[in-house]
Amino acid sequence: MLTAFGSPGAALQARTSDVIALLNQRARDAWRLGPDATLIGRVVEWLRSPGNSIVTLGDASYPRALINTPDPPPVLYAKGRLELLARRSLAIVGARSATPGGVRDAEAFAEALGHAGLTIVSGLANGIDAAAHRGGLRSEASSIAVVATGLDKVYPARNRDLAHQLAERGLLLSEFPLGTPPLASNFPRRNRVISGLAQGTLVVEAALHSGSLITARQALDQGREVFAIPGSIHSPLSKGCHWLIKQGAKLVESAGDVLEELGMQTAPAAASVRGDPPSEEEVQLLEAMGFAPIDLDTLCEQLASPVEVISTILLKLELEGHISRLPGGLFQRLT
Amino acid sequence: MLTAFGSPGAALQARTSDVIALLNQRARDAWRLGPDATLIGRVVEWLRSPGNSIVTLGDASYPRALINTPDPPPVLYAKGRLELLARRSLAIVGARSATPGGVRDAEAFAEALGHAGLTIVSGLANGIDAAAHRGGLRSEASSIAVVATGLDKVYPARNRDLAHQLAERGLLLSEFPLGTPPLASNFPRRNRVISGLAQGTLVVEAALHSGSLITARQALDQGREVFAIPGSIHSPLSKGCHWLIKQGAKLVESAGDVLEELGMQTAPAAASVRGDPPSEEEVQLLEAMGFAPIDLDTLCEQLASPVEVISTILLKLELEGHISRLPGGLFQRLT
Numbered sequence: 001m002l003t004a005f006g007s008p009g010a011a012l013q014a015r016t017s018d019v020i021a022l023l024n025q026r027a028r029d030a031w032r033l034g035p036d037a038t039l040i041g042r043v044v045e046w047l048r049s050p051g052n053s054i055v056t057l058g059d060a061s062y063p064r065a066l067i068n069t070p071d072p073p074p075v076l077y078a079k080g081r082l083e084l085l086a087r088r089s090l091a092i093v094g095a096r097s098a099t100p101g102g103v104r105d106a107e108a109f110a111e112a113l114g115h116a117g118l119t120i121v122s123g124l125a126n127g128i129d130a131a132a133h134r135g136g137l138r139s140e141a142s143s144i145a146v147v148a149t150g151l152d153k154v155y156p157a158r159n160r161d162l163a164h165q166l167a168e169r170g171l172l173l174s175e176f177p178l179g180t181p182p183l184a185s186n187f188p189r190r191n192r193v194i195s196g197l198a199q200g201t202l203v204v205e206a207a208l209h210s211g212s213l214i215t216a217r218q219a220l221d222q223g224r225e226v227f228a229i230p231g232s233i234h235s236p237l238s239k240g241c242h243w244l245i246k247q248g249a250k251l252v253e254s255a256g257d258v259l260e261e262l263g264m265q266t267a268p269a270a271a272s273v274r275g276d277p278p279s280e281e282e283v284q285l286l287e288a289m290g291f292a293p294i295d296l297d298t299l300c301e302q303l304a305s306p307v308e309v310i311s312t313i314l315l316k317l318e319l320e321g322h323i324s325r326l327p328g329g330l331f332q333r334l335t
Numbered sequence: 336m337l338t339a340f341g342s343p344g345a346a347l348q349a350r351t352s353d354v355i356a357l358l359n360q361r362a363r364d365a366w367r368l369g370p371d372a373t374l375i376g377r378v379v380e381w382l383r384s385p386g387n388s389i390v391t392l393g394d395a396s397y398p399r400a401l402i403n404t405p406d407p408p409p410v411l412y413a414k415g416r417l418e419l420l421a422r423r424s425l426a427i428v429g430a431r432s433a434t435p436g437g438v439r440d441a442e443a444f445a446e447a448l449g450h451a452g453l454t455i456v457s458g459l460a461n462g463i464d465a466a467a468h469r470g471g472l473r474s475e476a477s478s479i480a481v482v483a484t485g486l487d488k489v490y491p492a493r494n495r496d497l498a499h500q501l502a503e504r505g506l507l508l509s510e511f512p513l514g515t516p517p518l519a520s521n522f523p524r525r526n527r528v529i530s531g532l533a534q535g536t537l538v539v540e541a542a543l544h545s546g547s548l549i550t551a552r553q554a555l556d557q558g559r560e561v562f563a564i565p566g567s568i569h570s571p572l573s574k575g576c577h578w579l580i581k582q583g584a585k586l587v588e589s590a591g592d593v594l595e596e597l598g599m600q601t602a603p604a605a606a607s608v609r610g611d612p613p614s615e616e617e618v619q620l621l622e623a624m625g626f627a628p629i630d631l632d633t634l635c636e637q638l639a640s641p642v643e644v645i646s647t648i649l650l651k652l653e654l655e656g657h658i659s660r661l662p663g664g665l666f667q668r669l670t
Contacts (some may be wrong), residue, residue, distance in 0.1 A: 026641070038354070071642075071643070083437070101567070101569075105568070127361065163562075185644065185647070188643075188647040188650065189643050189647065208654070209651070209654055209655060213654055214647075214650050214651070214654070217650055217653075227567060229565055230565035230566065230567075230568065230573075230577060230580075230586070231565065231566065231568075232436070232565075232566055232567060233440070233564060233565065233566075233587075233588040234436075238565075239588070242586055242588050243564060244566075245580065245586050246592075248585055249533075250581075251565070251577055251580050251581055251586070252568075253568040253569070253574070253577050257581075306361070307406075308406070308524050309520065312520070312523040312549075315523065315549050315552055315553075316544075316549070318552070319473060319543075319544055319548055319549065319552070
């Protein structure tokens, strides 16, 4: 209707027959029934509470990242710091029945990424989601919970305190009208908003067939990055993450890995590997190299050493991040 | 010299000045000193023992995979089942100070891959190497140890029993003359033979900067597959594997993952994920799909369901391996 009439006002003023012609059966029925006065009254009342607001597709505060998805919700109910919708954000999702280690990782990644300026988006579920929100709330970038119920309800009840903290220092968000109970069919639909709000989705622990994989899949469909934390091949809750990595998700070991991929950190890839100071023979080779690209034969001549000795030292220097291998059999000193 | 003269016989008959012109200083000195009669006597004596043999670049039994590397050793000393050199093989390498879990994994992967027909190649070191040999020895495809000493020595001494088993039911291999002690500089050189013999290299546990990463790097340079087993992001012995996966190594969770990549198993990628039987709504959708490619809108019409419901079921079916997503927004039933 927005495409056909240009604005909600124009649609409301259009001839009924023109409107009806555009709609499928379910929408026609809704149109004939007209607005639900009770629900509207409830929403108007709800909007009087401080912190509550409604954001529609046409509003300036509607999240830009979400507009660039195939199916953005026309209306978002919001409770909390609406300005968080304008920030760079990362979704962190995973298993409800997470391991203690997974919970710790989710919290630590969320806190570190929050301090780096990313608002943490998740779904207020138990386990990884709740841990991600807790970690995010510790930074100024804070956290957004996208829920599958009306904002006048908290699901699961166990996360009531967390929901209150999010309403005060973060943001609660829902596309579902007030009063909507937790319905199984709404959760996958909600997941597309979690991935759609964020620049990328990090999966911390996930079983095969789990909802977290649906969120990750939707992130890929939306053209966003997908990150996954690996674990033991014997842990059922790592199998979903491993499956994602096999499908092309980025394996991450640290918050730095995520920031680097999102272009928020300029450290060279080698930096994470660099560590040991070069040995005496390595220093000798580095000095012989200079900083211009050089080939193996020239190095062997300069140092009067056989190929196998020099190539072994070059491999070590490469692994330690001191040199880089260039196309055409050339090597270049980096440090 | 082989390139210049065509055969060792022709080289030996060539004029000394022609030979000398080809050689660098070290090789000239060796040429002037002439053959080491003591070493030759020792080798001739050693060759009298059953199971001992020498394979040179020109022999039919010289491993074909090794010829296709930049720097194949001209001579290989061998002890055991020489016919193993003609078989498809996989290198399994990793940390000497492996965890008990890593040792179990190395042994289990080696045994399963051995039963699938792959001879297991490793370096007779403690930890992962030894476990890989033990697992490989349990299958008919057996195991090859490529060592960095002369074959009249066993290093490390702790693996003496294992070396005897390999000599009897597998193969010990070295490019170094009899009497060569364990020298640090020979180990990376030896590693190129481990990776060069095999179709791929599987790294089970490895620290950053470790020799296993050098072997993996050499496998890549030799155009072979590299596989790595992931683990906890908090385990130092998984960091090398994670680094390799980030560089493009294949993450593997099972022997099947390796076999599939080597084209030795035709199971579709989805098979490892498939599990739960489809639910009632999934069966209904599968039946509506038929086995020809179909688009989302057509499915929604056929089932008179909204897009979000159908696309959610499609995602589940895809994750479970029952359908495949084709280019152009089409879906196809697989099961």
